[in-house]
Amino acid sequence: xxxxxxxxxxxxxxxxxxxxxxxxxxxxxxxxxxxxxxxxxxxxxxxxxxxxxxxxxxxxxxxxxxxxxxxxxxxxxxxxxxxxxxxxxxxxxxxxxxxxxxxxxxxxxxxxxxxxxxxxxxxxxxxxxxxxxxxxxxxxxxxxxxxxxxxxxxxxxxxxxxxxxxxxxxxxxxxxxxxxxxxxxxxxxxxxxxxxxxxxxxxxxxxxxxxxxxxxxxxxxxxxxxxxxxxxxxxxxxxxxxxxxxxxxxxxxxxxxxxxxxxxxxxxxxxxxxxxxxxxxxxxxxxxxxxxxxxxxxxxxxxxxxxxxxxxxxxxxxxxxxxxxxxxxxxxxxxxxxxxxxxxxxxxxxxxxxxxxxxxxxxxxxxxxxxxxxxxxxxxxxxxxxxxxxxxxxxxxxxxxxxxxxxxxxxxxxxxxxxxxxxxxxxxxxxxxxxxxxxxxxxxxxxxxxxxxxxxxxxxxxxxxxxxxxxxxxxxxxxxxxxxxxxxxxxxxxxxxxxxxxxxxxxxxxxxxxxxxxxxxxxxxxxxxxxxxxxxxxxxxxxxxxxxxxxxxxxxxx
Numbered sequence: 001x002x003x004x005x006x007x008x009x010x011x012x013x014x015x016x017x018x019x020x021x022x023x024x025x026x027x028x029x030x031x032x033x034x035x036x037x038x039x040x041x042x043x044x045x046x047x048x049x050x051x052x053x054x055x056x057x058x059x060x061x062x063x064x065x066x067x068x069x070x071x072x073x074x075x076x077x078x079x080x081x082x083x084x085x086x087x088x089x090x091x092x093x094x095x096x097x098x099x100x101x102x103x104x105x106x107x108x109x110x111x112x113x114x115x116x117x118x119x120x121x122x123x124x125x126x127x128x129x130x131x132x133x134x135x136x137x138x139x140x141x142x143x144x145x146x147x148x149x150x151x152x153x154x155x156x157x158x159x160x161x162x163x164x165x166x167x168x169x170x171x172x173x174x175x176x177x178x179x180x181x182x183x184x185x186x187x188x189x190x191x192x193x194x195x196x197x198x199x200x201x202x203x204x205x206x207x208x209x210x211x212x213x214x215x216x217x218x219x220x221x222x223x224x225x226x227x228x229x230x231x232x233x234x235x236x237x238x239x240x241x242x243x244x245x246x247x248x249x250x251x252x253x254x255x256x257x258x259x260x261x262x263x264x265x266x267x268x269x270x271x272x273x274x275x276x277x278x279x280x281x282x283x284x285x286x287x288x289x290x291x292x293x294x295x296x297x298x299x300x301x302x303x304x305x306x307x308x309x310x311x312x313x314x315x316x317x318x319x320x321x322x323x324x325x326x327x328x329x330x331x332x333x334x335x336x337x338x339x340x341x342x343x344x345x346x347x348x349x350x351x352x353x354x355x356x357x358x359x360x361x362x363x364x365x366x367x368x369x370x371x372x373x374x375x376x377x378x379x380x381x382x383x384x385x386x387x388x389x390x391x392x393x394x395x396x397x398x399x400x401x402x403x404x405x406x407x408x409x410x411x412x413x414x415x416x417x418x419x420x421x422x423x424x425x426x427x428x429x430x431x432x433x434x435x436x437x438x439x440x441x442x443x444x445x446x447x448x449x450x451x452x453x454x455x456x457x458x459x460x461x462x463x464x465x466x467x468x469x470x471x472x473x474x475x476x477x478x479x480x481x482x483x484x485x486x487x488x489x490x491x492x493x494x495x496x497x498x499x500x501x502x503x504x505x506x507x508x509x510x511x512x513x514x515x516x517x518x519x520x521x522x523x524x525x526x527x528x529x530x531x532x533x534x535x536x537x538x539x540x541x542x543x544x545x546x547x548x549x550x551x552x553x554x555x556x557x558x
Contacts, residue, residue: 228255
């Protein structure tokens, strides 16, 4: 997985120095030497682990890591720490220190450590997406006893070392109030999970545990199965993108039977197989509170639902079901047809990228009308056929969808009128994705007519990209009417990567429409070529309308 890193700016007004000092000066007086006694009782000792060279370097610059001894020293240190936070573009909050994606250096980590004695009431510490934290975390964990009220600890994508994760395992004993722990995207967690969570005790307050893409081993999975019965308060468990834990799913499922408070279970891309459906189904009857289930991107799962008489049927409170890219078979669809309509609380359903269900899902899609709470329906790249699309169009008339994705289903082209008839009654649709649907000129003309009559008034995102068969006349009709969508923020009419075309006269209509769309920010027009005259039109538009509207034209410009 990738993360787009954005540099935080410290421009703008800053808080008065006194307000920052007062916030922390009051909180620092609340707690006497109780922290020292907690340190002793938990046995947190620096000598437990041999520091690496980077950690030793960090230790050498921690000249302000101990609690201040005088008000003058406190004030001086507050001033330095305020400057530190301003440099990172962050504000001081007494119970929250959020340094997520701040490009922290080794020296910055040392300053974070220096802050800890001033934050005895800190409840949230987030230093995720800072690569250079790796190798220096021990300097933080050695002082966890100073923030014993911590409830949220996020260390995602910090390139933690083996020494870091082992030290963290010892330090967790010093923060008994912890409710959320995120160690995602740290590969060294894999193989070391028992060392990290060894201090978790019966009655643990942890409610959220996220271990996404941590390179967990089958042994880690088995350990997790043993740990889950201890975590009675667990509500969110995310083990996604750990492809080796599928073989230990039986142990995990056994543990899940003891987590009756679990509300979210994510096993996206975990190497699950056909047998996994039956193994999980045995645990589902114990998860009465489960609201969100993600089994997506487990390509070997296909065929597993047909072996279970009523998979998922016991999840009466389920609100989100994600079976995206699970290689569902025709028999799977038959089995799910009996169950999904019974999930009356379902709000989001994702069946995308299951191409084998295209010709066998007519009954399933027609029964979606029995899901009154359904708000999001994702069916992109499902190889839908005319009969299944007709059944879907008829069922959608009974739904109050907010998100509807039919992209990459070629059968929509030339048949969009079936869906538009149903959408006439829609007053809630906010996102409509019809990318690469082989739409023709008549389709966009009918869509324009529907828009003109005031329907789809709440639409915020409209994706019509990769529909190269629409002629200039069709785009002209569409652009002349798109201004009726006053809530629209994003429009995409890009061409396929293999295509390049000159913009027609409709581009002028589009610019005119944009001036009447108060919320529009992004217009995708990749591979449309603007001749010199139209480039000049666009320049004049930007000069006259300084609203920061981004036209993404991409390559092939003259």
